[in-house]
Amino acid sequence: xxxxxxxxxxxxxxxxxxxxxxxxxxxxxxxxxxxxxxxxxxxxxxxxxxxxxxxxxxxxxxxxxxxxxxxxxxxxxxxxxxxxxxxxxxxxxxxxxxxxxxxxxxxxxxxxxxxxxxxxxxxxxxxxxxxxxxxxxxxxxxxxxxxxxxxxxxxxxxxxxxxxxxxxxxxxxxxxxxxxxxxxxxxxxxxxxxxxxxxxxxxxxxxxxxxxxxxx
Numbered sequence: 001x002x003x004x005x006x007x008x009x010x011x012x013x014x015x016x017x018x019x020x021x022x023x024x025x026x027x028x029x030x031x032x033x034x035x036x037x038x039x040x041x042x043x044x045x046x047x048x049x050x051x052x053x054x055x056x057x058x059x060x061x062x063x064x065x066x067x068x069x070x071x072x073x074x075x076x077x078x079x080x081x082x083x084x085x086x087x088x089x090x091x092x093x094x095x096x097x098x099x100x101x102x103x104x105x106x107x108x109x110x111x112x113x114x115x116x117x118x119x120x121x122x123x124x125x126x127x128x129x130x131x132x133x134x135x136x137x138x139x140x141x142x143x144x145x146x147x148x149x150x151x152x153x154x155x156x157x158x159x160x161x162x163x164x165x166x167x168x169x170x171x172x173x174x175x176x177x178x179x180x181x182x183x184x185x186x187x188x189x190x191x192x193x194x195x196x197x198x199x200x201x202x203x204x205x206x207x208x209x210x211x212x213x214x215x216x
Contacts, residue, residue, distance in 0.1 A: 169187060
């Protein structure tokens with residue numbers, strides 16, 4: 001083959017830039033962790049907001065349902081309201097405490113009436129709350145449930161909650177959507193100091209609940 005022929009042959013072509021995939025540097029492990037932390041933090045904030053919003057909405061709906069039941073119960077005569085509350089098993093001292101009157105006042109209402117409009121509503125509200133708890137959450141023997149402490153770490157009962165204006169916490173406790181610590185914090189932020197004890201309740205070998213010093 002002559003030198004002229006060799007010069008006329010096309011040279012081998014190299015891949016052009018347009019055919020080569022551009023180089024992309026991979027993210028470092030540190031930057032990946034930063035992105036993941038930011039994403040999960042945002043997700044956590046969103047979920048916390050949704051939890052709080054749904055809790056407020058749930059309480060609002062429960063309150064409206066309770067008020068509707070109160071309006072219906074308020075149509076009954078005060079003596080009938082008192083009879084139905086007694087049939088549930090409440091002690092009059094507890095009823096008196098929850099509606100903010102004395103036991104003699106309730107005894108007078110049972111004998112001679114004379115209930116004011118405000119006290120009639122309070123009686124209707126208490127009975128309506130019991131309706132809400134028993135019918136919506138299927139709690140049996142509601143009066144004894146009101147007497148039961150909501151936690152083993154503090155002697156706070158639904159009676160205490162209701163008597164001190166925390167009726168929504170009673171509903172939250174009945175629903176099971178809030179744990180006892182959340183309810184106690186709403187009731188009294190200082191409850192741990194208030195009810196601190198050197199004793200604890202435990203299950204003894206005979207199957208009965210007993211009390212012992214915490215350092216035993």
